[in-house]
Amino acid sequence: MLSFRVKEKAARIRLLALDVDGVLSDGRLYFAEDGQEFKTFDTQDGHGIKMLQGAGIEVAIITGRTTQLVQRRAANLKISHLLQGREDKLVALRELTGELGIALDEVAYVGDDWPDLPAILAAGLGVAVANAHPELRARADHVTTLTGGRGAVREVCDLLLNAQGRYEDALAPYLDTGA
Template identity: 60%
Template sequence: MNADLQQRAQRIKLAIFDVDGVLTDGRLYFLTDGSEFKTFNTLDGHGIKMLMKSGVRTAIITGRTTPVVERRARDLGIPHLYQGREDKLAVLDELLGELGLHYEQVAYLGDDLPDLPVIRRVGLGMAVASADPFVREHAHGVTRARGGEGAAREFCELIMGAQGSLEAAQSAYL
């Protein structure tokens, strides 16, 4: 990890995730009855749980609304879920006011243009490898993994590594 990312990650108290293209591969699956399903990566889920256990708060902000995301957030224990919110920067401001945090204490992982205002505003704004090229260009860093394929886990481990909690989290399984 480069020195700039490490320094930014050390200050993080809240990690925020987009859903489509970040926690999923970005594809939308619709059944004939109109219902929707998404696939999530279990490595990402465990990374988010480890991050929360290390003391970093978590949130999801997504422009779409679906019960599948509500269930995934509940299953992972993510306490702050904002669905159907196109203006993600406004949501960020609400959340920071509620939690008493500052922009530099926030990390965000996104993939597309609606994520860019938040990526540029927070202390650690990152894009997944499969993100739009313009978004990758303006992020502080880009994961090696693609969205839905371990990018969130990589993001979580980057933060934990910078904060010195990753080794203990991993060692608990030895």
């Protein structure tokens, strides 16, 4: 059950910022002999992102690594705010919010490990995925019940839509059977 404080913070969110490894993916890195890299992404996470975008909430990816896989995933989801190769996630987040005219207290940031901690602490709603490092789970405003790469992002998307009274509107087109 969500606390009133988390619901109140979630109601103000205008930007969802996400780490990749351990958040959008399960955190494992797969390499083939030829050096090709593989990741898995959860389709329900992707759909949740699309629902947020449809509700007018911006989505960004901020990651320390740089890969074409992430660029392709961002393009598939029409995420235009992709910041790769950014080890200092808070600096990247501050730059992005400045460009967008969004205050840090209007940001939800989702992470899983120490490099995400400064952004989680600065964001209006700091979220750790269920399998995040214990230091993040202890300091985040909210911890998901699902793990990174396995529905945690969708859980956060649903939380934001519910807190902002937009969940039923997002669901309605799927309930219309045309009968």
